[in-house]
Amino acid sequence: MMKPLSDQSWQPWLDGVSQRLRQFTRDDLFALTVTPDRDWWAGVIEDADRTAEKIKVLLGETKPTDEGCLEASDVRSKRVSVNGQQVYAYQLVYWAGNALIPNTDDVVRHKCHNRRCINPLHLSHGTQLENINDTRDR
Numbered sequence: 001m002m003k004p005l006s007d008q009s010w011q012p013w014l015d016g017v018s019q020r021l022r023q024f025t026r027d028d029l030f031a032l033t034v035t036p037d038r039d040w041w042a043g044v045i046e047d048a049d050r051t052a053e054k055i056k057v058l059l060g061e062t063k064p065t066d067e068g069c070l071e072a073s074d075v076r077s078k079r080v081s082v083n084g085q086q087v088y089a090y091q092l093v094y095w096a097g098n099a100l101i102p103n104t105d106d107v108v109r110h111k112c113h114n115r116r117c118i119n120p121l122h123l124s125h126g127t128q129l130e131n132i133n134d135t136r137d138r
Helices: 013-014 018-023 028-033 035-044 050-061 091-096 128-137
Strands: 079-082 085-087 108-111 123-127
Touching: 013 018, 013 050, 018 050, 028 035, 035 050, 035 091, 050 079, 050 091, 079 091, 085 091, 091 108, 091 123, 108 128, 123 128
Parallel strands: none
Antiparallel strands: 079 085, 108 123
C-alpha cells in the first residue's frame, strides 16, 4: 500500500511540466529510432503549452483517495484524446509530463496498483514483465 500523500504533494512536479516539455529536442538518436508512435509522442511533447494545460486539467479533475491516489475516473482507467489518438490519462501524465518518448515495450507502472490513479508520484517507467511481476508480487 502506498504511503498517503497530501492532496497537493504532486504540485512541485506539475510546476515543472512546462519547463520539461520545452527542454525536449529531437536529437540524432531520435532520428535514427523514429517510428510513427514515437513521432506522435514527440509532437505531443513539442506542443508544450497545450499538453501542460491538458495535464493540469486532468490532475485538477481527479478524486483524491486516502492512499494518495488521484483517481481520474470512478470505473476504469480514463482515456483521453490527444492529437487525434486515444491514450490512457496516466500515459499522458507520465510520458508527456516527464518529456519521455516510450518504446514499444515500455509501459507505465502504477506503484499504487491502482490503474485509475494518475498521481505522477505513483507512476514509473518499466516493462510489461515488470508490470506483471508487480501484480503477482502484490
